[in-house]
Amino acid sequence: MTKGAAPHMRAEVAASWERSAAAGVDITQLEAPIALDVPDVRGLREAHPLARVFPLLDDVLGREVRDCGAVMALADAEGTLLWVCGTPDRLREAERIGFTEGSNWDERLAGTNAPGLAIATGREAFVTRDEHFRASVRTWSCAATPIHDPVSSRLLGVLDVTGGDAIVVPQTMAMVRAAARLAEAELGRQAPPPPTAERGNGLRLLLELLGHSEALVTVDDGRGRLTRLRLSRRHSEIVTLLAASPAGLSGDELAVLLYEEDGGSSTLRAELNRLRGLLGEELLASRPYRLTAPVTGDWLAVQAQLAAGDLRAAMRGYGGPLLPRSTAPGIVGMRDALEASVRQALLRSGQADLMSAWTRSGWGRDDYEMWLAQRAVVPAASPMRALVEGQIARLDRDLA
Incomplete structure (x- = not known):
């Protein structure tokens, strides 16, 4: 495990630490990177679908967050914070770790954190103090949940509450979850009905x-x-x-x-x-x-993303082999073809964090060629290098 990790760590957090390390995030990095300047943030906010529900979220959740000395943030699907709300004092404290509008909190850029983990897994996430990858963030805790388009199910963004120890209670996630579902319901209410010709069929x-x-x-x-x-x-x-x-x-x-x-x-x-x-x-x-x-279907989306050259999106959608226990000849053919396509794209990519996602999985854990490809692109000074070398040594012993 990466140096600095807590002695007891949840599996999903440990996996996020590995992804962060594989992506080259520095554990001593003070701030999250700024992805957008203020004028660009304003333009993106105005055009973003979540702009229609931000006032609602600020009303139902933002007030509670300010009262407990925390910060509410709304990020887009790429992890860029579009809105950050809180008291002036608390916002100034958040700025010291780069938790500001326009910063990007994707875990591959900012290390393990709740908004980034929610984007990576597609599920709600709670990350407390020492579970953060970067040392500068470990006085904070955060709870986040995805918000989806109610019509297309496309990820629109992530709703997050970040604060001190006061938010580390089950009620925080319950509030964040309820606010996100309320926002989705409101987006659904605002969505235009399907054309008359399509109704009934x-x-x-x-x-x-x-x-x-x-x-x-x-x-x-x-x-x-x-x-x-x-x-x-x-x-x-x-x-x-x-x-x-x-x-x-x-x-x-x-x-x-x-x-x-x-x-x-x-x-x-x-x-x-x-x-x-x-x-x-x-x-x-x-x-x-x-x-x-x-x-x-999920496999159709992965095929399309591979065809478009969007390997990162394909890896997010690839939840494992297609019907893995089926022995039907037609299914075996579909499964093998998709797995081979994803795997070959990974081997050619040279992207250590995506290769790491494959070798951390049950289906890719013993993929010797992928471990070798990963070693070729992981810098010698990276904390991931020892893990990769250890797994290659394990497979060398097993295959001997």
């Missing part, structure tokens, strides 16, 4: 497959009502194969992709009938078998 399917042994399916009826399902392994495989074949598949084609050995047609028909009962008659057609609603 606006069904959509969202599939979450990466790192999940069973698919998580969200059915959007186009009227704001969402139904969430966890499918069995076989149904997960069928939905995934059909999602990957928009034009549809015959029964024989689907069986070849689904079964390792010849599967009975009656068994497949029974599985499809059960699946139709779960999804609804209107979502699963036959002759050929196909999904009748537009499909979005």
